[in-house]
Amino acid sequence: MKRVLAIDSTDAGLESGLESAGFTVLREYQTSEADLGPSLAEVQGLLLRSRIRISSAFLERAPQLKWIGRLGSGVENIDHEAAKAQGIRLFSAPEGNRTSLGEHAMGMLLALAHRIVTSNQEVLQGEWNRASNTGWELEGSTVGIIGFGHMGSAFAQRLQGFGVRILAYDKYKTGYAPSYVSECSLKHVLAQSDVLSFHLPLTEETQGFVKSKLLGHCSNKPILLNTSRGAVIRTKDVWEAIQSGQLRGAALDVVDVEKRSLEGLEALPAWWKEFIHDPRVLITPHIAGWSEQSFPKMGQVLLRKILHEFA
Numbered sequence: 326m327k328r329v330l331a332i333d334s335t336d337a338g339l340e341s342g343l344e345s346a347g348f349t350v351l352r353e354y355q356t357s358e359a360d361l362g363p364s365l366a367e368v369q370g371l372l373l374r375s376r377i378r379i380s381s382a383f384l385e386r387a388p389q390l391k392w393i394g395r396l397g398s399g400v401e402n403i404d405h406e407a408a409k410a411q412g413i414r415l416f417s418a419p420e421g422n423r424t425s426l427g428e429h430a431m432g433m434l435l436a437l438a439h440r441i442v443t444s445n446q447e448v449l450q451g452e453w454n455r456a457s458n459t460g461w462e463l464e465g466s467t468v469g470i471i472g473f474g475h476m477g478s479a480f481a482q483r484l485q486g487f488g489v490r491i492l493a494y495d496k497y498k499t500g501y502a503p504s505y506v507s508e509c510s511l512k513h514v515l516a517q518s519d520v521l522s523f524h525l526p527l528t529e530e531t532q533g534f535v536k537s538k539l540l541g542h543c544s545n546k547p548i549l550l551n552t553s554r555g556a557v558i559r560t561k562d563v564w565e566a567i568q569s570g571q572l573r574g575a576a577l578d579v580v581d582v583e584k585r586s587l588e589g590l591e592a593l594p595a596w597w598k599e600f601i602h603d604p605r606v607l608i609t610p611h612i613a614g615w616s617e618q619s620f621p622k623m624g625q626v627l628l629r630k631i632l633h634e635f636a
Contacts, residue, residue, distance in 0.1 A: 327635075329370035332361065332377055335396040336624030339372070346632055362386055370394065370631070373402075375587045381407035392635055394627045398422060398476065398614060399554060401527040402585070416630045419475040421623030422614035427479030429613035430522060430552045433576035436607060437548060438463060443604040461573070464488035469518030469547070471511070473501055476552065477524035481506050492517060515542040519573075520550065527554035537562045540571055548573045552613040555579035564600045574605035578613040587611055 327348045331340060340350045350372075351364050358377050365387040372394050373379070381404050384390065390413055393403060398419035408415055436442050439460035447454055466489050470477045473495040481491050481503070491506045494514045502508045515521070521543065525531045535551075535558040549572055551558050560581050566572040582591045601608055 327370070328368040329372060330361070330364050330368040331372040332356070333372070333374040333396070335372050335374065335394075336620050336627075338621050339394075339396070339624030339628050342624075342628040343370075343631070346636055358383070365390075370635070372396070375402055375585075377402075378585060379403040379408075384408060384411055384413065392416060392631060394418075394631055396620070396623050396627060398426075399526055401554065414634060416627055418623035418626040418630075421626040422616070422619040423475040423479040424622075425616035425619040426476050426552055426613040427483045428616075429578065429609070430480045430550055430576075431483045433552075433578065433607055433609065433613075434463070434520060434522075434548065434550060437574050437576045437605075440604065442607060463520070466490075466519035467492060467517050467545070468520040468522065469494070469509075469514035470506075470522050470524060471495075471514065472524035472526075472553065473498060473506075474524060474526075477522070478503075480522055480524065480552075489520075512542065515539070516544045518543070518547050519545045521547045522550040523553050523557055525553050525557050527556055531557050533557075533559050535559065535563070537565065540566045543571060546571060546573050549575045550577075551575075552578045555581040555583045555611075560600070561594065561596065564596060564606075567603065567605050572605075574607070576607040578609045579611050580608065583611065 328351060329343055329348045330351045330353060332353055334354045344350055353361060353364055367389060368387060369389055369391045371390060374396050379393065379402060384407050392414040393408065394416040396418060398417055400415050400417050403415060440458040444458040464487060468484055468489050468491050470481055470493045473493045484491055485505055492509045492514045493502055493506050494509055494511045495501060523535060525534060540562065549563060558581060563575050567575060582593060584591055600606060
């Protein structure tokens with residue numbers, strides 16, 4: 326009998342699809358890591374989101390495990406080397422939430438550039454301030470995209486029609502850009518961009534990638550966007566760059582004070598309250614890839630990948 330352990334609630338269609346293909350799904354959405362032992366010992370598949378980090382010690386307790394499916398785009402919460410050593414295949418579903426993330430990034434950029442959230446908050450407080458809420462148009466600007474995978478390309482698609490020049494940098498790709506995007510060096514993107522959007526996976530290489538030294542190469546005081554992972558950017562350095570005028574502002578769906586599970590924040594630094602209340606800052610709670618449509622789409626993508634190899 327083929328058994329799958331779901332340690333997070335994922336997508337009903339994904340689970341029912343696996344059951345229709347002959348798998349038995351063990352639903353352990355709330356079970357602690359310590360108490361998963363009996364189920365782990367007998368499963369061939371694992372479904373998850375971010376509740377539990379999949380370490381080498383965790384995998385040692387799952388000797389029959391053949392594959393892991395994560396309902397999401399990143400797999401940084403899984404020990405890749407340990408999984409590879411055990412012959413375990415890793416699946417994720419960035420194709421399923423790229424639309425949601427691309428739209429969210431576009432929405433955050435427009436909201437910040439045209440002071441939509443700030444002015445709305447003022448109206449709710451009985452104020453009607455026009456001059457102080459003057460917006461900044463995207464047309465004629467240059468938008469730089471760092472990382473051009475599923476998410477970076479989704480954002481680029483949505484920039485079409487705004488009259489912007491789009492530059493992209495991806496360290497591990499060449500010949501990837503569609504006709505409306507120019508492939509450039511990182512140095513050129515930083516120097517030319519009025520908007521910088523980061524779409525990088527979280528790895529040892531990208532941890533703290535955006536810090537004061539990198540921001541010092543930005544010539545045009547850009548708006549900075551991050552919808553990838555919080556730890557890619559040193560938020561304090563971004564805040565200091567906004568205060569010094571190096572950055573026009575920042576729209577962040579993720580921050581480096583998120584818990585490892587991505588559910589909530591760690592202990593907050595002393596500067597946090599001032600940072601989040603600055604009108605040049607817009608933050609959402611890691612929801613860029615979440616929409617009513619994205620969960621079932623990610624489920625379909627993940628189901629197709631799993632069954633292609635393990636039906």
